[in-house]
Amino acid sequence: MAAYTRVEQKDDLAELGELGGPPRRGPLQPQPLALAVGPAQSAVRSLNWSYAGWVVALFLLAHSAWTSKSATTSAEDDCFDPFRSLGYVHRPANLSLRHFAYPPSASLDDLTTPTPIDASMDPPDGALSLAAPAYGDMLNEKVKPHDLAFARDKSIWFIGDSHDRMNLEMFCQQHEAGGAVLDVPHWHIKANCRFPDLNLTFASFFHYGLSPESESSEPDPWNIPQIETSHENENPGPYSVEGRLKEYWLPAVAEVGRPSLIVLNSFFWDLRYFAHHARHFDRGTLLRQDERPLTYSELAWHRSRARAFIDAVRAAFPGTPVMFRLGQEHQTNRNEGNVAVYQLNQSLRAVLAKMNVPVFEWASLLTGERRYADDQHFAAGAPARLYSDMALYYLRRAVKGWDRCEPWPSMARPPARAR
Known part of the structure; x- marks a missing residue:
C-alpha cells in the first residue's frame, strides 16, 4: 500500500x-x-x-x-x-x-x-x-463521495477459491473509470483490486479446500498434485488452509494492510475432494462420481474442518470480523449435483450459527441466475456488482462496530471452543 x-x-x-x-x-x-x-x-x-x-x-x-x-x-x-x-x-x-x-x-x-x-x-x-446503498456506483465516480469515507485506508479480504478471484477481477474491470487497479500475481495464490484515491484494497486469497496437507505431500501425494492441470505450476503449495495461512495470508498484511473484514469460503474444491477421496480409496461407483449427493459422514468431516479453518483465521487476525460465503447452484443439475450444494450449505449454516459467524448471502440472492461462464462460475455482470455492494456494506458495519448488534459476535477475543 x-x-x-x-x-x-x-x-x-x-x-x-x-x-x-x-x-x-x-x-x-x-x-x-x-x-x-x-x-x-x-x-x-x-x-x-x-x-x-x-x-x-x-x-x-x-x-x-x-x-x-x-x-x-x-x-x-x-x-x-x-x-x-x-x-x-x-x-x-x-x-x-x-x-x-x-x-x-x-x-x-x-x-x-x-x-x-x-x-x-x-x-x-x-x-x-x-x-x-449502491456503493459500486459510488466507486466509479472519479471524485469519491463522502459516503465512502468509511472505506479509506481499509482492506477487505476474501479467502476462498476462483469465484472470489473472478468476482474481484470482474468488479475491478467494471470500475476502471473510478481508478481501480487490478493485480493478479498468481490465480491460485492471490489477487488485488486497489482504489488508490481511497487507499482501499479488495484482496482475494486462494486455497484448495479443507483437505489436510499430508494428503498432498510426500511420500504419498495423492490429492492436489495429482489433479490434472492445463498450466505449468497451476497448483503450487502449500495445500492446506493452515499452510496457506502461514505462507501467504499472514505476510500479506505488510502488502495490503491488516484486514478490516474477512469473508471466508470453502466449497467447490471440497465437493471435488469427496469424489477424489473415494477414487483413491476405491470406494463404490456412486461415491466416485464428481456430481452426486453427499454422505452424512462427508458432511460431518467437512464441518470439523470448517471449524478448524474459522478458528485458525480468528486466532491469526483477532478482532477482525469474519463472515462465510456459501456456495451457489451449478448451472445444470447433472447427476443431482445441486443436491450436494444444498446439503453442504445446510451443513455449513449449522456450524456457522453455533460459531456466531454471519453468512455472506451472495449465493442465495443469485438463485435462478442464468448468466454463467461455465457450470459453476458466473459471467461478468450483476453477480460481481452485488458482491462489491455487499462487501462494502459489511465493511461499513465493521468500521462502525461489528459487535454492537445481535446476532453479531463479540470480536474482543477468539471464542472459546464449545464442549
Missing part, C-alpha cells in the same frame, strides 16, 4: 450519519379523518365510512408507511441488515442487482394490504430506503 500517496481527508464517522435502515413503525391503525359534518350530512355519514372507505384509507396509510423517505433512522435501524432480511431481488437495466427488504416492523395487515397490479417493471421509489 505504500506505493500510493494517501490523500488526507477528515474521516469522522459521526459526520456520516447512521447506517441506512428501514423505518421502524408499529402496526398501522386507521385513524379517523377530521370531517366537517353538518346536520344535513348525517344521513350519508355511514356511506363515507363504509367498508370500502376503510380499505382505501388503510391502503393509503400502508403505502405511505412503506414508501416514506422522511423517517429518521435510529440506533435500532443501525443493526438492520437488508441482505439477510426477507425481501425482493431487483435487476435494474445497468446489470447490477439490488435487494429490497420488506419492512421487518410491518404488521400482517401491512404486508397483505390489497394492492392493484400495474405495468411497472420497477419497484416503487420508496423501496430504495429499505436497500443497502
Whole structure:
C-alpha cells in the first residue's frame, strides 16, 4: 500500500450519519379523518365510512408507511441488515442487482394490504430506503463521495477459491473509470483490486479446500498434485488452509494492510475432494462420481474442518470480523449435483450459527441466475456488482462496530471452543 500517496481527508464517522435502515413503525391503525359534518350530512355519514372507505384509507396509510423517505433512522435501524432480511431481488437495466427488504416492523395487515397490479417493471421509489446503498456506483465516480469515507485506508479480504478471484477481477474491470487497479500475481495464490484515491484494497486469497496437507505431500501425494492441470505450476503449495495461512495470508498484511473484514469460503474444491477421496480409496461407483449427493459422514468431516479453518483465521487476525460465503447452484443439475450444494450449505449454516459467524448471502440472492461462464462460475455482470455492494456494506458495519448488534459476535477475543 505504500506505493500510493494517501490523500488526507477528515474521516469522522459521526459526520456520516447512521447506517441506512428501514423505518421502524408499529402496526398501522386507521385513524379517523377530521370531517366537517353538518346536520344535513348525517344521513350519508355511514356511506363515507363504509367498508370500502376503510380499505382505501388503510391502503393509503400502508403505502405511505412503506414508501416514506422522511423517517429518521435510529440506533435500532443501525443493526438492520437488508441482505439477510426477507425481501425482493431487483435487476435494474445497468446489470447490477439490488435487494429490497420488506419492512421487518410491518404488521400482517401491512404486508397483505390489497394492492392493484400495474405495468411497472420497477419497484416503487420508496423501496430504495429499505436497500443497502449502491456503493459500486459510488466507486466509479472519479471524485469519491463522502459516503465512502468509511472505506479509506481499509482492506477487505476474501479467502476462498476462483469465484472470489473472478468476482474481484470482474468488479475491478467494471470500475476502471473510478481508478481501480487490478493485480493478479498468481490465480491460485492471490489477487488485488486497489482504489488508490481511497487507499482501499479488495484482496482475494486462494486455497484448495479443507483437505489436510499430508494428503498432498510426500511420500504419498495423492490429492492436489495429482489433479490434472492445463498450466505449468497451476497448483503450487502449500495445500492446506493452515499452510496457506502461514505462507501467504499472514505476510500479506505488510502488502495490503491488516484486514478490516474477512469473508471466508470453502466449497467447490471440497465437493471435488469427496469424489477424489473415494477414487483413491476405491470406494463404490456412486461415491466416485464428481456430481452426486453427499454422505452424512462427508458432511460431518467437512464441518470439523470448517471449524478448524474459522478458528485458525480468528486466532491469526483477532478482532477482525469474519463472515462465510456459501456456495451457489451449478448451472445444470447433472447427476443431482445441486443436491450436494444444498446439503453442504445446510451443513455449513449449522456450524456457522453455533460459531456466531454471519453468512455472506451472495449465493442465495443469485438463485435462478442464468448468466454463467461455465457450470459453476458466473459471467461478468450483476453477480460481481452485488458482491462489491455487499462487501462494502459489511465493511461499513465493521468500521462502525461489528459487535454492537445481535446476532453479531463479540470480536474482543477468539471464542472459546464449545464442549
